[in-house]
Amino acid sequence: MNPRKITERMAQHLDMLRAQSQFRTLGTPAGIDLNSNDYLGLATDPRLKQAVLEAVAHATTVGSTGSRLLSGNAREWEDAESGFAEFAGTEAALYFGSGYAANVGLLASIVRPGDIVFSDARNHASLIDGIRLSGATKVIYPHCDLSYLENALREHAGNAGSKVIVTETVFSMEGDVAPMQGLLELARKYGAVIVLDEAHAIGVLGPHGRGIAAEHACEREVLAIVHTCGKALASAGAFVCGGKTLKEYLVNRARTFIFGTAMPPYFARQIQAALGLAREADAERAHLRQMAAALREKLAARGFDCGTSETHIVPVMLGSNERALHVADVLQRSGFAIRAIRPPTVPEGSARVRFSLTSRLSLDEIRRLAQAMDAACESLPSVPSASVVHA
Numbered sequence: 001m002n003p004r005k006i007t008e009r010m011a012q013h014l015d016m017l018r019a020q021s022q023f024r025t026l027g028t029p030a031g032i033d034l035n036s037n038d039y040l041g042l043a044t045d046p047r048l049k050q051a052v053l054e055a056v057a058h059a060t061t062v063g064s065t066g067s068r069l070l071s072g073n074a075r076e077w078e079d080a081e082s083g084f085a086e087f088a089g090t091e092a093a094l095y096f097g098s099g100y101a102a103n104v105g106l107l108a109s110i111v112r113p114g115d116i117v118f119s120d121a122r123n124h125a126s127l128i129d130g131i132r133l134s135g136a137t138k139v140i141y142p143h144c145d146l147s148y149l150e151n152a153l154r155e156h157a158g159n160a161g162s163k164v165i166v167t168e169t170v171f172s173m174e175g176d177v178a179p180m181q182g183l184l185e186l187a188r189k190y191g192a193v194i195v196l197d198e199a200h201a202i203g204v205l206g207p208h209g210r211g212i213a214a215e216h217a218c219e220r221e222v223l224a225i226v227h228t229c230g231k232a233l234a235s236a237g238a239f240v241c242g243g244k245t246l247k248e249y250l251v252n253r254a255r256t257f258i259f260g261t262a263m264p265p266y267f268a269r270q271i272q273a274a275l276g277l278a279r280e281a282d283a284e285r286a287h288l289r290q291m292a293a294a295l296r297e298k299l300a301a302r303g304f305d306c307g308t309s310e311t312h313i314v315p316v317m318l319g320s321n322e323r324a325l326h327v328a329d330v331l332q333r334s335g336f337a338i339r340a341i342r343p344p345t346v347p348e349g350s351a352r353v354r355f356s357l358t359s360r361l362s363l364d365e366i367r368r369l370a371q372a373m374d375a376a377c378e379s380l381p382s383v384p385s386a387s388v389v390h391a
């Protein structure tokens with residue numbers, strides 16, 4: 001295939017996305033933030049900024065110069081990992097340059113063909129891709145459906161391979177929480193292990209923002225907990241937390257760890273500073289809970305469907321891509337930074353706007369948002385409620 005042909009094929013695909021209202025463009029956010037994962041407002045916190053300046057000022061090098069296994073290891077990263085393991089309540093932790101790399105590296109290395117992975121239907125793409133790469137048999141259970149999961153575990157009880165249950169703890173597009181107690185009981189009953197992705201829980205839920213595993217005191221019972229640093233910690237990367245053997249195994253086998261340049265050492269200091277601030281942010285967590293409850297109440301009173309949201313992530317289900325785009329557009333013009341969420345990020349026919357709240361929001365802004373939703377929806381009947389998306 002010559003370059004012109006492949007470029008034409010790409011252009012045709014883009015035309016198809018446009019026709020389906022699925023074409024994406026990059027935008028610079030403007031307005032009241034309802035779109036970011038900066039849940040504790042740390043991205044603009046002067047204390048964190050100061051910590052970064054000091055870390056850079058004291059750094060002997062601003063580049064890591066290589067993979068951790070070659071020239072890129074640094075005492076700063078080892079300190080950050082032991083500090084993070086203590087926070088997570090696990091024996092050890094290993095840092096990856098992104099949450100995506102952490103999930104892919106973890107799952108693709110610890111799970112093998114012959115094993116069976118039980119994966120929640122709403123799991124993040126990074127978990128899905130890691131499972132795909134592992135070559136294991138995949139069982140997708142309907143979102144948070146414990147009885148389906150139990151039947152599947154029973155059905156595969158005689159299988160000799162390892163059984164691994166993989167779930168987010170707070171689901172990024174639904175804002176609901178995994179049924180942790182039920183998952184633990186099923187894992188015990190059927191001899192399965194659990195892998196948790198706490199990307200949207202860290203800093204926000206659990207004691208001192210330590211997440212849902214800590215809330216259920218199961219940090220040492222589960223096989224691995226992935227805590228990302230790009231959301232409430234206003235940094236980047238992720239720690240895979242678990243036992244010492246898991247860490248040693250990942251250092252030796254996780255390709256996304258081995259074959260990538262380490263992040264610069266000063267960045268470890270940023271993460272540690274952010275973690276210190278997040279631990280102490282009980283007031284911000286309480287405020288965030290209050291804002292989310294107020295928003296859900298106001299939206300419900302107006303007849304909006306917030307799905308199963310019970311956290312700081314509050315979606316409003318709109319159905320078709322066109323409806324979601326329309327509402328997002330009106331909200332943007334009313335001064336809110338928001339984007340429509342469409343397939344493939346969410347299942348077909350379940351496009352939505354998703355309010356991802358931060359502790360910087362005020363009750364007045366929540367009130368204005370609810371009013372803006374009224375205005376956005378007044379013009380809705382003119383757009384279809386369900387879009388037909390061709391494969």
Ligand SMILES: Cc1ncc(COP(=O)(O)O)c(C=O)c1O
Nearest residue numbers: 098099100124172199228230237
């Ligand atoms: C649940 C979940 N896991 C993992 C990731 C990936 O993390 P990162 O953005 O650090 O690559 C995300 C990010 O969007 C996420 O929502």
